[in-house]
Amino acid sequence: MTTTIIWTIVAVTLMGLLLAVVLYLVAKRFKVEEDPRIDEVEKVMPGANCGGCGFAGCRAFAQSCVEAPNLDNNFCPVGGNEVMKKVAAVLGMEVTEKAPMVAVVRCNGTCENRPKTNEYGGYQSCKVKAALYSGDTGCPFGCLGCGDCVAACQFGALSMDPVTGLPVVDEEKCTGCGACVRACPKNIIELRNKGPKGRRVFVSCVNKDKGAVARKACKAACIGCGKCEKECPFGAITVENNVAYIDFNKCRLCRKCVVVCPTGAIHDVNFPAPAQKPAPKPAPKPAAAETPAAAKSVPVTETPAEEKQVAEKPAAENNEKNKEHQI
Amino acid sequence: MKKTFSIGGVHPNDSKIAAGSKIETLPLPKTVFISMNQHLGAPAKPTVAPGDRVKTGQIIGEPGGFISAYVHSSVTGTVKSVGPYKDLAGNYAVHVEIAVEPDEWMDGIDTSATLVKEIPEDRQFIVDRIKNNGVVGLGGATFPTHVKLCPPPEKKAECLILNGAECEPYLTSDYRIMLEQSEKIVIGAAIMKKVLGVSRAVIGIEENKPEAVSKMSAAVASLQSSAKGYDGIEVMVLKKKYPQGGEKQLIDAVMHRQVKSMGLPIDVGAVVQNVGTSLAVYDAVQKNMPLITNVLTVTGTCLPAGRQKNYLFRIGVPLSFIAEYDGGIPEEAVKVVSGGPMMGKAISNMEATTLKGSSSLLYLTEEQTARKPESNCIRCGKCVEACPMGLEPYLLNKLARNNMMDDLEQNAIQDCIECGCCLYSCPANIPLLDVIRVAKGEVIRAMRARTAPKK
């Protein structure tokens, strides 16, 4: 009995020693030399590993910061200026402040505005759906509603509204990392300046079809009539490929465009309530449905031929994409 | 012993309901829309403008790149517009819209019915005729035929395989042309054999089409006894198994050779052409007739027996026109598919037009086609068993949903031929192919991006 115990102790001790030696050798052999500052930078990072900065994770970002000569090309959208200041402090570099961004869904094709023309029966993923066809409504540009953006968001800032079938951004939670922008196959989501007190004006449509076609598919579509472009005192609005776009760096939030838009495609958010009453947006259907008919047809026919061809391009690209999937 | 491919495969019910219907010629509509994007590769560039008058068989689009093809007008009439028009998936492509008038053929096209058996001696003449008449593969991929018939000089073709398998359920257009145009198909095969300089040509037909086998065998025998250049052509009976007509599977079945991953059939000395392509080659070379017609099956179990049809249609006829001519879309149908039920495309826009490669209008009922809710994978391995490429769809599905690109590539997702066997056989109704198809595209793009700078 005693001998058994002794032998056991001896054997286990020997094994332990042997393994310790092996571990030591392995650790020595595979040791990786790293700049200690990487650890320090990583410590001040948010640690979400969301990839919003364009790197695989916070550590990769930290490594890039350490190796870069300055911080101009590196920005952590999640941590924002605060974190970047800390990073700069660790590395002893300068950093320029950036305006906070927020994800904006540029489609107002709710179930009501944009009736379904067919039913999608495949895997519920925008990526799969977009590769298959133009979508289950008449609008080939709008939201597909399968929620790839919701799945991509690591901060729970996106959710699908079951009534409208569109994603909703929670501004409090959105960090502007851009994961949803990359996930959206239709390029509907855009990162825009959050604006003072969260006030923003944007065109909630990306439909490049001609006015009549776009309007037929969706009541809330931008028809490219150009009224907003003419109205804007700051030259912030451009109409290209039958769709208006507001440059948020030029926009002064005067909201004149919101009032003139015949289809209510221009949205203003977080403005004080009373100002919204005169705007046609709350009741866009009856008023907007008839009157803009003339307005929209005129600029459409005026659209020069080159512009039309530019309009076709994205669709052709889309076809290319489809084809690659089919090969 | 009937031959077949060695890995995987499934046995769907072949449902060839329209097999007994003779090919009928479809009348012309008032307007046709001819797509510039009806072949694999770069879209064609339109060469006509609104107001132009075009004759039947006139070129209206020229190749937009090396892998591209000519597009011809299938009717006589006036060009109404040239511009974007939605295809069957609702995406825009450039189409030429032509208001139809009575036929007036281009000069030099032989519209007579006489069979021309003598094969031209000049190879370049043959290739030019094929190219100028816009012939593309009609087996589904619509790859330009002249490109396929001119392999790079360092690669030597050994065998021409004519694909008459028509392994997709429901489709009967290839079967009907094999019955009704057998000799033309064999002449087309002899022409392609001549261009490739191969001594052997095999016409592979599945065992469920015994009449086609006997007709084609008879055509081969009669041509061999009456004219020169038909030696080495044989008809081979293949087992009924989907996807027998897949290019790689057919090569495996006929030649017992396997094309390497990301390789081309020519790497193992094979060139595969569909029987429909062969017919188009005959027309193009012997008659100087451009590819402006094709045969399309209108079928579905919800369609009464009298309306199961095989139509000879002019390319550019809107799908809705064909459906209306055939008596309208049946009430019970919920899905209209262009192509077979395994690989065809569901049509979301019936106003879209027919293309060179259109092969069917298939009506499916809710019961036949609606996907059932997805449940847990029970790891039964039926997808692994079914995959004709020997892949593991269950694994690829999991890796793809987790965006594991490197693992996907290691597990050969790029070899997927999108035949649909995995999804077809999954008892848990997991949308395997939906997920795999998109991930495959991404992996192939990543692979190309990686190799591109080295060139």
Added chain:
Amino acid sequence: MNKVLVSPSPHIHADVSTARIMRDVVIALLPSVVVSILYYGWSSVMLLAVSVITCILVEYLITRFLMKSQCTISDWSAAVTGVLLALNLPPACPWWVAMIGAIFAIGVVKMTFGGLGQNLFNPAIAARVFLLVSFPVAMTNWARPAGFINVDATSGATLLGTVKEGLAKGDSLSQIFAANDFSYLQTLFINIGGSAGEISAIAILIGFIYLLARKVIRPHITLSIWATVIVFSGIFWLVDLLWMKDVMIYTDPLFNLLTGGLLLGSVFMATDYVTSPMSTKGGIVFGVGIGLLTMLIRYFGSYPEGVSFAILIMNSVVPLINKAFKQKKYGRA
């Protein structure tokens, strides 16, 4: 056309579903169930009822209240586990043992891993081993309750158990067989003693043929287990027969094939989709492993029977087998 449906290809689906497959397994088990009810009577009915109902109930409760996911009892998989577990219990085993086994099988072995398709071990086998270790007395009490058909057999132990006991005492095989009136015919129809599912080889084989005919399973795993058992025991038996004729201690291949849980295990448990390898090659490796381990335990282990342990051990290496033995890919050497 009332609605337009659009989805990626393929647009048709084979006539298969998880529920249909599981239902087929239950149907394939019916002959064994009938035999066990005939020979073991009400106690067998009781075990089956307790086991199946508990399995389904536990799965329902867990999916409903713990996982808050879609309820999966309609796919019949819980019923399969319940029937298999009942067939793996000794007929005289108390009902509460069956209940604990069922709770363990579904609650621990299946649902903690995420439910159907996620479990590493076959729930019925794992539960049987769990019970064997936890309640050794109840699980080896082979007393025969009164059945609807009375068979003139008095013994209260399994054949394998009797053999092992006899060998331990120093008897030779021929002595043991003579003392127990052993005949092969008996193993085909009714074993002397054993769990409900083990008593009739014919009933299990009918189920096997049904499963093959319905294409629910492929035969490679089952056959490779049988082949391994035959080869392994054959070698020992032949050596014994040639040189140790008087005092044989290794049972012959047929005996090993027909007795104990081998048939039940190889047909219904080893072929369980979830816990067996995907590829044909992997399946064969898996089967050979089970056969070898079974025979090692039977010949050299302290338990008389080893199928459950063998399957359990091989279950644990299935992920490795799946990695190492892949299907042959087209165009890749």
